[in-house]
Amino acid sequence: MAPLDKTAIFLNAVYILVQHLHTNKDLPDTELKLLIESPEYEEELFSQADAVRREYYGTDVYIRGLIEFTNFCKNNCYYCGIRAGNNNVQRYRLGKEEILSCCKEGYELGFRTFVLQGGEDPFFTEALISEIVVEIKSLFPDCAVTLSIGEKSRSTYKAWYIAGADRYLLRHETANAEHYRTLHPDSMSLENRKRCLWDIKEIGYEVGSGFMVGSPYQTTEHIIEDLRFLQELQPDMIGIGPYISHQNTPFRDFKSGDLHTCLRILAIVRLMFPYALIPATTALGTIANTGRELGLQAGANVLMPNLSPVQNRKQYELYDNKICTGEEAAECKLCLQRRVSSAGYTIVTDIGSVKKEQYKS
Ligand code: SAM
Numbered sequence: 107m108a109p110l111d112k113t114a115i116f117l118n119a120v121y122i123l124v125q126h127l128h129t130n131k132d133l134p135d136t137e138l139k140l141l142i143e144s145p146e147y148e149e150e151l152f153s154q155a156d157a158v159r160r161e162y163y164g165t166d167v168y169i170r171g172l173i174e175f176t177n178f179c180k181n182n183c184y185y186c187g188i189r190a191g192n193n194n195v196q197r198y199r200l201g202k203e204e205i206l207s208c209c210k211e212g213y214e215l216g217f218r219t220f221v222l223q224g225g226e227d228p229f230f231t232e233a234l235i236s237e238i239v240v241e242i243k244s245l246f247p248d249c250a251v252t253l254s255i256g257e258k259s260r261s262t263y264k265a266w267y268i269a270g271a272d273r274y275l276l277r278h279e280t281a282n283a284e285h286y287r288t289l290h291p292d293s294m295s296l297e298n299r300k301r302c303l304w305d306i307k308e309i310g311y312e313v314g315s316g317f318m319v320g321s322p323y324q325t326t327e328h329i330i331e332d333l334r335f336l337q338e339l340q341p342d343m344i345g346i347g348p349y350i351s352h353q354n355t356p357f358r359d360f361k362s363g364d365l366h367t368c369l370r371i372l373a374i375v376r377l378m379f380p381y382a383l384i385p386a387t388t389a390l391g392t393i394a395n396t397g398r399e400l401g402l403q404a405g406a407n408v409l410m411p412n413l414s415p416v417q418n419r420k421q422y423e424l425y426d427n428k429i430c431t432g433e434e435a436a437e438c439k440l441c442l443q444r445r446v447s448s449a450g451y452t453i454v455t456d457i458g459s460v461k462k463e464q465y466k467s
Pocket residue numbers: 185186187223224225226254255256257275276277279317318347348349350351352389424425
């Protein structure tokens with residue numbers, strides 16, 4: 107009998123492990139740890155994740171127009187560049203008309219989802235946000251409105267849903283309570299973050315959650331807890347991007363998250379949540395020039411280019427050296443189109459809803 111080829115045996119074991127995740131959408135913790143930490147599994151992981159995204163979404167890439175409409179925030183998350191305690195930020199707010207003109211420009215460029223994101227800014231009351239949502243929906247009835255403005259009461263989430271908001275993004279940041287306390291001041295809690303997510307889901311929004319990869323004090327065990335929490339929540343959108351240091355935060359001396367760990371986690375998430383809308387984040391494109399293309403090839407299917415006025419982009423700096431702060435929206439779209447097609451996918455003009463129900467077994 108011919109001697110056993112060790113490489114072939116190893117490759118076969120890798121294939122079986124990834125295939126197991128693919129088929130069962132789950133693995134025991136020890137195997138997940140192996141996949142998260144080992145570069146040797148990457149090729150197989152990316153290839154199966156890409157096959158799954160093609161099965162559900164073909165080569166379509168959905169674009170969301172991100173409107174960063176306020177950088178005022180009452181919170182003090184230790185990692186975040188626009189935290190209240192950063193006195194070096196020039197603060198700004200967009201008025202309703204400015205927000206609407208960002209949407210108009212976006213609509214002409216083919217965007218069918220607008221994401222209104224900002225710090226937790228009490229200036230934007232429940233009534234004011236409702237008014238803005240109603241107006242966007244009446245001017246662009248074929249578009250989705252996504253809100254990403256932090257932790258609110260159930261009744262406020264409900265009011266915005268009734269006003270017409272379709273989706274809500276709120277990363278849980280970390281599912282481990284102790285780790286949560288190392289990233290946030292005592293005024294914030296994981297318990298409330300989770301309460302918000304369950305409220306958002308129960309009200310009927312398409313819900314997005316997620317976490318940063320490589321945030322200070324994060325361990326692989328924390329990441330596994332994050333995946334377990336996502337399994338409970340079954341969100342429609344899952345935002346995973348690297349933590350990147352910002353010079354004016356208490357975490358300035360921590361190193362940023364690692365590109366390849368981030369890509370492996372994206373691929374794992376695609377295999378665990380085949381139906382999910384997963385962005386290749388701007389943060390991924392910031393830590394590596396082709397980060398977003400690699401993200402798409404590891405299973406991501408959404409991009410969130412900036413529609414905010416160019417003069418405000420630099421002021422919404424969550425982390426150092428954030429990309430795409432100088433270009434007009436039209437230039438961004440062209441640049442992204444080139445990048446996406448070089449990676450083998452196509453940007454589509456589509457509201458881009460989740461394909462969860464169609465595939466329910
Ligand atoms: N205030 C809203 C909230 O808390 O969900 C939305 C704005 S917040 C800036 C959006 C996301 O930015 C956060 O959920 C966090 O994961 C991410 N973020 C903040 N600081 C970051 C950093 N230094 N590196 C990478 N991502 C960061």
